[in-house]
Amino acid sequence: MSTGTTAVWGRAQQQDFRGRVRGALLGGALGDALGAGVSGLTLEAIRAAHGVEGVADFVPVHGRRGAVTAVTQLTLFTVDGLIRAQVRRDTGAWHPPTDVHRAHLRWAATQSAWGPDERRKDNGWLAMEEWLYARRAPTRECLAGFGDTTMGTLAVPKNPAARDSAALTRSAPFGLLVGWEPQLVLQLAVECAAHTHGHATAQLAAGALAVMVHGLVRGETLDGSVQHALALLAGRPGHEQVTEALRQALGSVRQGIPGPALIEALGDTDSAEEVLAVALYCALVGEDVRHGLRLAVNHSGPSAATGAVCGALLGALHGETALPPAWLAELEGRPTLLELSDDFAMEMTQGPALHSPAAIAPGWLARYPRD
Numbered sequence: 001m002s003t004g005t006t007a008v009w010g011r012a013q014q015q016d017f018r019g020r021v022r023g024a025l026l027g028g029a030l031g032d033a034l035g036a037g038v039s040g041l042t043l044e045a046i047r048a049a050h051g052v053e054g055v056a057d058f059v060p061v062h063g064r065r066g067a068v069t070a071v072t073q074l075t076l077f078t079v080d081g082l083i084r085a086q087v088r089r090d091t092g093a094w095h096p097p098t099d100v101h102r103a104h105l106r107w108a109a110t111q112s113a114w115g116p117d118e119r120r121k122d123n124g125w126l127a128m129e130e131w132l133y134a135r136r137a138p139t140r141e142c143l144a145g146f147g148d149t150t151m152g153t154l155a156v157p158k159n160p161a162a163r164d165s166a167a168l169t170r171s172a173p174f175g176l177l178v179g180w181e182p183q184l185v186l187q188l189a190v191e192c193a194a195h196t197h198g199h200a201t202a203q204l205a206a207g208a209l210a211v212m213v214h215g216l217v218r219g220e221t222l223d224g225s226v227q228h229a230l231a232l233l234a235g236r237p238g239h240e241q242v243t244e245a246l247r248q249a250l251g252s253v254r255q256g257i258p259g260p261a262l263i264e265a266l267g268d269t270d271s272a273e274e275v276l277a278v279a280l281y282c283a284l285v286g287e288d289v290r291h292g293l294r295l296a297v298n299h300s301g302p303s304a305a306t307g308a309v310c311g312a313l314l315g316a317l318h319g320e321t322a323l324p325p326a327w328l329a330e331l332e333g334r335p336t337l338l339e340l341s342d343d344f345a346m347e348m349t350q351g352p353a354l355h356s357p358a359a360i361a362p363g364w365l366a367r368y369p370r371d
Contacts, residue, residue, distance in 0.1 A: 009349045018345040019319035020217045021176055025079065025341045026334070027289065027315020028172055029072045030327050031307030035297035036069050037061040039137075039304040043260050046298060054260075054298030058330055062136060066330035070138035071308045074170040076333075077107040078192075079340050080126045080368075082173055083347045087368045090355055097191045101151045104195065108146035111135055122371040129336055137304075139166040145196030152195045160198030165275035165305045167193035171206035172312035175213025176344065185214045186232050197272075200238025205272035208233060208242055209309060212280075216316040222284060226250060245273035249281040258285040260299045268301040275302060279309035289314045290324045343367070 009017070037059025038046050046054045058065040081103030085096040106127045109117075116128045126132075145158035152158035174189040189210035193203040208229045215225030226246055233239040233246075245266070252262050258281075266281055267274025279296055286292020289311075296310035297303035315323060328334060347354065347368075354364040 014345070014349045016319070017178065017217065017349060018342060019321065020316050021345045022320035022338065022341040023315030023318060023323065024172055024176060024213060024217070024312045025075065025315070025337050026320055026323055026328065026331070027311035027313075028075060028308045029068050029311070029331055029333065029337055030289075030315075030323060031293050031296060031309070031311025032068050032071045032169075032304050033058060033066050033307075033331055034293050034311075034327070035303030035305070035307035036067055036136075038297060039069075039302055041303075042300045043264070043298065044300075054294070056294060058327065062134070064332065066327070067136070067332045069136040069304050070142065071166075071169045071304055072333065072337075073110070073132055073136060073138075074104065074107055074142065074166075075173060075308075076126060076132070076336065076340055077103040078170050078173045079176075079344050080106070080124065082177065083344055083368050084124070086347050086351055087355055087365065088370050090357075091370055093370075096188055097195075098151065100192045101195050104142075104146050105149065107132075108143070111138060111143065122369045124369055125367045126336070126340065129333075131333055131336070139164060141196050142166050152198070154191060154194050154203075157194040157198030157203075158196050162197040163199035163202040163272055164197070164270045165202075165205070165272045165302065165309075167195075167197040167202050168205045168209055168272045168276060169305050169308050171209050172213050172309070172316070173344075174206075174210035175215075175316065176217060177348070178214065178217050179348065180214075182211050182214055182228060183232055185210050186229075186236075190236075199272075200236075201241045202272040204233060204236055204239050204242045205245075205276045207236075208246065209276060209312070213312060213316045216313065222280075222313065222317055223250070226280065241273045242276065245277035246280065249277040249284070252281050253284050258282070258295055263295065263299045264301070268299060270302045270305060275305045275309060278306045279313065282306070282310045283313040283317070286310075286314065289318060289322050290327075 081100035085099035141162045186207040189207040190203045193206040211229040212225040266277040282296035297307040354361045
């Protein structure tokens with residue numbers, strides 16, 4: 001798989017990129033955590049518990065404020081898999097879908113094991129993080145898809161009829177591959193979605209999100225990144241539901257004051273295209289990150305999913321410094337998210353200094369083994 005042109009990074013570009021990587025990953029986790037305590041509730045139930053404006057801050061769930069769900073867990077392992085793919089490229093074993101799949105199998109182990117297996121030296125550092133060994137509402141599709149070592153493919157996907165949002169919500173990291181051409185980012189996200197989801201709508205929603213994040217990290221506007229995604233989707237079979245959902249989200253921006261009525265008109269189910277449409281709309285109309293995320297979780301749909309996707313978009317657009325600091329202070333796993341974000345940014349901008357025929361950093365290969 002070719003990745004297109006190799007980027008040449010100046011210092012300012014590296015700093016901007018790292019800020020957007022942090023923004024996308026931390027923003028997604030903030031949206032996930034903000035929605036986790038109300039996900040599955042109707043708007044009426046949310047208002048009954050939190051007032052007419054709905055939830056405005058973290059709600060205690062999973063034993064604490066700021067807790068994340070399987071959405072963030074899987075996103076972290078997606079990033080881990082992408083770094084491992086780059087490291088393994090030196091060996092000639094260049095197949096990123098396989099490395100991402102292996103990473104998600106490591107996530108699956110966290111859902112059944114009591115804690116890290118210290119004997120598995122090939123697991124790398126992320127799988128040693130004890131806080132990740134907790135079930136946080138993983139979907140049946142993900143548990144089944146990663147329940148054995150067989151990798152789903154586009155020709156033979158896992159869960160052939162699945163079109164929920166669980167592949168979408170873990171797919172923002174593909175967009176951080178800024179050295180890749182957009183069509184290859186789309187293809188990789190689609191292929192990795194097939195590991196658990198066989199429906200074209202679920203796969204192409206994941207691909208569309210990846211292309212949108214890719215555009216934002218490259219400096220495009222949000223509207224411009226959507227237009228880019230629409231252009232690439234047009235040539236893919238089965239794109240109609242995702243294309244229509246994105247167009248409806250764009251059209252809703254001009255239909256009045258943002259609120260739950262307009263949001264729920266875009267959809268209130270966990271189908272991938274509806275989650276993507278709601279998240280995009282909230283990112284487009286949000287006055288800032290806090291406002292956008294509050295819109296994204298205060299409705300009758302799957303609040304953690306829509307919050308996570310909206311947060312990834314806003315974080316990629318504005319960078320980490322735009323994220324609400326009071327929320328960041330309570331976010332579960334923030335040290336891990338920051339460490340992994342910075343590792344990803346360093347790999348993408350300075351990989352040859354870490355692992356190449358001319359340079360080997362043993363500490364890096366211990367963190368991201370080639371095996």
